[in-house]
Amino acid sequence: MLSKKALNISPSPTLAISAKEKQMKSEGIDVIGFGAGEPDFDTPDHIKEAAIKSIEEGFTKYTPAAGIPDLKKAISAKLKKENGLDYNPTEIVISNGAKHSLDNIFAALLDPGDEVIIPAPYWVSYPEMVKLNDGIPVYIETNSTTCFKITVDQLKETLTSKTKALILNSPSNPTGQVYSREELKKIAKFAVENNVFIISDEVYEKIIYDQVEHVSIASLGEEIKKITAVVNAVSKTYSMTGWRIGYTATPQALATAMGDIQSHLTSNANSIAQKASLAAITGSQDCVEVMRKAFLERRDYMVNRVKEIPLLDCLTPQGSFYLFVEVGAALGKSFRGEVINDVDQFAQCLLTGYQVALVPGSGFGSPDCVRLSFATSMENIQEGLKRIEAFARELS
Structure with a gap:
């Protein structure tokens, strides 16, 4: 019944991760989400x-x-x-x-x-x-x-x-x-x-x-x-x-x-x-600068922290609020008896094992990377990276 055009379209992996994260949270699971593609600030009052x-x-x-x-x-x-x-x-x-x-x-x-x-x-x-x-x-x-x-x-x-x-x-x-x-x-x-x-x-x-x-x-x-x-x-x-x-x-x-x-x-x-x-x-652009400075602080913390985690590496982003992390060194490792063959499996194991949601790079055309958004609180970032490090250290 569906057209070839419709059947040829792939679902958005960012929305899929967000949906899974929301489902787990609705079940009372403490999930740290790095998937968000939107600022975590409210729209400024004058707007x-x-x-x-x-x-x-x-x-x-x-x-x-x-x-x-x-x-x-x-x-x-x-x-x-x-x-x-x-x-x-x-x-x-x-x-x-x-x-x-x-x-x-x-x-x-x-x-x-x-x-x-x-x-x-x-x-x-x-x-x-x-x-x-x-x-x-x-x-x-x-x-x-x-x-x-x-x-x-x-x-x-x-x-x-x-x-x-x-x-x-x-x-x-x-x-x-x-x-x-x-x-x-x-x-x-x-x-x-x-x-x-x-x-x-x-x-x-x-x-x-x-x-x-x-x-x-x-x-x-x-x-x-x-x-x-x-x-x-x-x-x-x-x-x-x-x-x-x-x-x-x-x-x-x-x-x-x-x-x-x-x-x-x-x-x-x-x-x-x-x-x-x-x-x-x-109107005034002060609100933009407030958000930018907060993103900058989070970016610097995340870059330094990720570089301390085994099997992970990243470039320092010059803009946006995303960290694109290379995890190729983790592929082929085992997690609780399961071999991690690709970044999708990496993301799934991290989500189920340590309750951290991030976006696999497969949807971005990058099979060795994952995307972490820092459009979330510093508290979430600190706890989330702590869990990611524990996950990485458990891989064998």
């Missing part, structure tokens, strides 16, 4: 107040499909001030989260058989979105020796006559690594020379550490800007994951097509959440 005001003023009807003018103008001004990007508000499309923004892009760009280059490790939904829109995901493997970043030589080897686009995610989920300006310049040159469209996912741009610079590849010149879609959201920056507001900045023709597609599939993004997002983007 919530803007939403309440919009309800009280009756702003609860349809809006233009591509977003309210005030929010589009605010995003345009934000991109100019913070990213050095000039976009007309008509080139901005507001959607129901960055996932929806990405889906709009793929729907507007891809014809059956078009190839989309996806660096691995990758965010779990990229390949599935490409497949749902009749494209073919093509992977470039990376590892810790290159800080999980692709090179132009790899791009040249992967390029075919069917290559349509390349996804860049910087800062990265799951690795936390950030492409430098010089690295992006080389990628931009390749993209322009080969007419490869860039989809630049920048949702973690403000969660960044150690004076590392976030650079939007579209800011590197008019030629690359013409073949780039910038994707962002309020979700991670302002702890607004449930509000579901993402946005894109693209060439006008693509923005128009995406707005038309969205008008038929979902109409506008939530009107109240759009008003809240306007307050987030135009």
Whole structure:
């Protein structure tokens, strides 16, 4: 009964782990969760107040499909001030989260058989979105020796006559690594020379550490800007994951097509959440810095602690709130009579044996790693890593 397209889609491993964790907690089991892909802070008060005001003023009807003018103008001004990007508000499309923004892009760009280059490790939904829109995901493997970043030589080897686009995610989920300006310049040159469209996912741009610079590849010149879609959201920056507001900045023709597609599939993004997002983007950014500093403290503790644990290793993430931990040395070891053959089994044994939930790297295209989120309290982090160390020391 189901379509081949539906049968070809893999479930999200992050959501699966979260569901298992919640189930165990509902049964009274003390589980420490490192799976969360959202800040553990509440949405700042001034943002919530803007939403309440919009309800009280009756702003609860349809809006233009591509977003309210005030929010589009605010995003345009934000991109100019913070990213050095000039976009007309008509080139901005507001959607129901960055996932929806990405889906709009793929729907507007891809014809059956078009190839989309996806660096691995990758965010779990990229390949599935490409497949749902009749494209073919093509992977470039990376590892810790290159800080999980692709090179132009790899791009040249992967390029075919069917290559349509390349996804860049910087800062990265799951690795936390950030492409430098010089690295992006080389990628931009390749993209322009080969007419490869860039989809630049920048949702973690403000969660960044150690004076590392976030650079939007579209800011590197008019030629690359013409073949780039910038994707962002309020979700991670302002702890607004449930509000579901993402946005894109693209060439006008693509923005128009995406707005038309969205008008038929979902109409506008939530009107109240759009008003809240306007307050987030135009209001004080102090709340962002408070969260960033807390994430930085947690990151430093986790990196130092993980490096003390046998069989585990990690790079220091430059952005996001994830630690991507290499556990390849633990594979092949035994846990209470059971041989751990892969990272999925590693995660399962850790969850059942020591009640710690994390996300196996298999869903990210990385069979030797696991992802730990530090979007949780320091107390949870300390206890969770204590349990992980006990688990690692028990392996034989």
